[in-house]
Amino acid sequence: MKMTSTTALALVAALSATTAFAGGHANWTSVDAQSSVGFASIKNDSFGELHHFSAVTGTVSEAGALNIAIDLSSVETNIDIRNERMIEHVFQAGAATATLTGEIDMAEVSGLAVGDTALVDVEGTLAFVGIETDVETEMLVARLGEDRVLVTTADFILLSTEDLGIDAGIDKLMELASLDGITRVSPVSIRMVFEK
Template identity: 65%
Template sequence: MKHLTCLATVATLMTTLATFAYAGGHANWASVPDQSGVGFGSIKKDTVGEVHHFEDVSGTVSEAGELAVSINLGSVETYIDIRNERMIEHVFQAADAKATLAGEVDMDEFNDLAVGETTLTDFEGVLSLGGLEAEIEAELLVARLTEDRVLVTTANMIMLSTADLGFDAGIDTLMQLAKLPGITRVTPVTVRMVFEK
């Protein structure tokens, strides 16, 4: 579950970066909910891999390239109801818990990106979660779909440490409740976001 949270955080950062990259300095950009998503993976018992996601992720980018992303941690979907409930209670510690990502992007680099073109860009930001802050770095692939829409995805998987986000105690509890010998403490995260103005 910590893996899920880490993935969500990374995904949020990426989404924000994507929005900045496409903004072009003329208007605010907002994520398109039904075409955007953040996925993450976890491994239990050393051999069982599972895929999860957050259903409520949103992001905006200002004219100046200021990024603001919000992830509703209570929207975690692991495809097992009791596991969703346990993650919310023991890892995220509240149904209304949120993670936020803030950063800035140099908009000038993307102003000349034509419809149909793609580019790779590096992003750096700060993820805030439960009173803790973590620096995030990611490489993103940005594709301009139309004059008013841009697709942003992770160029490579992002690997996050649950210890950095303060989730290890919650994961220990999950292991005890599910009687598992282990849950990996590093999680791969992928992001697919569409932004429009």
């Protein structure tokens, strides 16, 4: 199954970064203040809005073990009541963290020099609101320094709410806000920085 969740994408970015980490002897850790996952939605077929998660963290071991987490309660839509409704009805409150785990081939981009970039195909397993799914996407990795890597989406990633089972939550948001429609497929962008 292709990746289909806004939160999933944030996690994927971290996954792709790991391929540039070969040669180190320590875990790579996300620089949270410089990392973000953004997504867009359209309501009533005419009003576009931008959102993001403010708490995304992750590590990659020197052996290539990936562990990325997104605090779903950190969603920021720029409207407090909408944040609360998304947490309660879409992200189901109790399942407050989405995670991505996987094993990375650390030799894939081992020769990436400072200043160089590479496009990397990545795979992982996403656990999101009680559902696990395989994740596949392409990311751009840029080596910023010996101990710092930037990972970002190569293109916008389009995510379906149906595949992750959150359509009922979207229906509830529409009801509460008296809307005729909310996007069921959203474009997502990811920017994460890792360092050791």
